[in-house]
Each structure stands twice: as structure tokens, then as C-alpha cells.
Amino acid sequence: MGLVNQHVQNDLAAYAEHRLDPVRTAQVEAHLAECRACRAAAAETAALVDALQATPAALRGLGRGSGPAWPQIWARVAAPLRPALPPTLPRLSFYVSLLAVAFSAATLLPGSLGGRPAVTAGVVETPVAASLTPRVDVAPGLNATAAVALNLLATPAGPLPAPTPQTGP
């Protein structure tokens, strides 16, 4: 029988743990009866598997000497479940929103930017914005609508000057 002559090293752990089906168990045992090397390896593997399987029980009780861990663990588990702020206080997002509104208002006030030195505008030029004079240079980052608003606020009272006609060459 050819299978008897095949080494069974790959099946030794499963054999030691009695996980092989009856047919394969019989084949392995037939080979072990003939092969001294595999027999030695099988004995070694079985001893090691026995020791490893005994290890969980041998380690029983380890870790309990270091004190009751559960209260510490539960304190850590429960910590994020508590509200971070008292319910009567507004959340951080409220203050951030408030700050954003205040900043926007301050930016749009006519006096807030009027005295600043001219800055190259980072705005998208639109036909309306281009036709308004005098023109206020605005801070980078402001969009076209904000630029229009700033220009309107900066325009002196009275009729708008007529647009300069475009003349060709």
C-alpha cells in the first residue's frame, strides 16, 4: 500500500489531538508502525501538544493577585458615557458659531477694512464688481458677493459716475 510509505509529519499534530478521521488515523498508524523517524516525531509532537493543552489550566489564577481589575476597567468603560459638559452649559459648537458670526460681522463693517493698505484681491471679478467705482481692494479669501457689498458700502452718496466708454484703437 503506497500510503504507508508516505511520511506523515503534517498529520502528527492532528493525530495527537485525535482530530483525524478514522480512515486517515489508520493510515497514519500503519505508517508509524513502519517508520522510525515519523514515530519519534509523533512522540515528540504528542508530548508538546499535551504540554500546551495543559498550559491554560496551569496558568489558572494568574493575574488575580494584582488586585480587582474590574472597577478600574468599568471606570474606563463608563467614562465616555457621561456627558462631557453639564447640560445647562452650551456646547463648544455654539461658541464656535458665535465666534464665526462675530468675525463675519467685523469683516463686513466698512470701517474695519477701509484703513488697511491695499491688498491684491483674491476675488473672482464679476461685471458688476468691475463697473463699480471707487473700488475697494478686499482681503484675500472674500468671495465676489462680499466684494460687491464692500464696494457698495464704500461708494459716496450721490449718483454713480457714468461708466467709461470702451474705445477701440
Next chain:
Amino acid sequence: MAETTPTADQLSGWLKQGVKGNEAACAALYAYFSPAVLRLALGLLGDRQDAEEVAQDAFVYALRNLSRYDPARSAFSTWLYTITLSRCRNKRRRKWLALLPLDSVANDRRRQPDRLIENLLERRGVRAQVWQALQALPPRLREPVALRYLAELRYKEVGEALGCNPKTAESRARQGLQAMRATLRELGVEPESELVEQWVW
């Protein structure tokens, strides 16, 4: 703390209550699973203090994220051991990085085996060399051996925890056992000798 195996209904009840933040249910999960989690961490890290720290971290993470556990994908134990495995890898990586600037003498001192574990095993009939051989394995082989024999998982679950199929997990564990046999021979353990005594305790 009780270690009696819970029924499927009990476990399911603990999980349902645990998701709602019930402390008694979470404590029951901890009581039942913590010994195996600690054993796995011990086997993977070889140091009791590190293992206890990792086991605690793994439980804190698992209990905080119970709602993310999907029973349809894996057993709770497999999910928990996967978290433990990941934490152990992180711990090992951090320790390795911490050791880099130190000289070789310091490295040798940090790599001393945890004698307490070996002494405990010896007292209970398991040869200390078995633990030493386990610790000598590279992580790639130590992980399947520890999951199989310390966490006592089936190869299907070992494969799930390692992210590979059961056959691959079994093959890696088999390689681990072969490497451990070679280490035991290097440590002077006779091939015919018993590695575990019949217990009387």
C-alpha cells in the same frame, strides 16, 4: 469570578444588556472571558505586566464598542481575541521601538523571560522549556499556536482572528510546533521526555 461556560442564551443576554451599558452584564462578560484573554496576551507578549495592561485595554475597547460586534460574522470570543491580538501587536511594536536606542546590554535585560510564569508552570507540572520554546517563536508562528492552545480556539476561529483561512491557520500552527520541537532539542530536552506531568493538584 465564575468561569463556568455560559449557555448561548446567557451570553446573548449579557451582550444585549452590555450594549445598553448594564454593568452587571459587562462584569459577567469580563469574568468569563478575562482568563483566556490574559493567557493569550501572556503567550504573545511573554511578560505578565504587559499582558495585564493589554488585557485591560482590550476589554475597555471591546465593552465600549459592544454595539459594533456583529454575531453574524464571528463568535464573540473570536472578536475579543482579535482585538487582543491587535493590541498585543501594537504593544510589541511600541516596545521594539522603545528598545531601539538602547545598547545591547539593556536589550538583553529587557528580554529576560518572566520567571514568575515559568515557575508557576513548573509548579503545576508543565516544563518551563515549553514556555521558553513558545516565546522563541517568531510572532507569525507564535500567534496561531497561542490562539490554538492558550485561547483554546478551533482552527476556524484561529483563521478568523488571523484573517486567513482555517487550513492556513493550521499550517502555521504546525510550523510553530515543529519550530518549538527544534527549540526544545536545543534547550537540551530529550525527545522522549514527558513535557507535562500527571497532575496531583
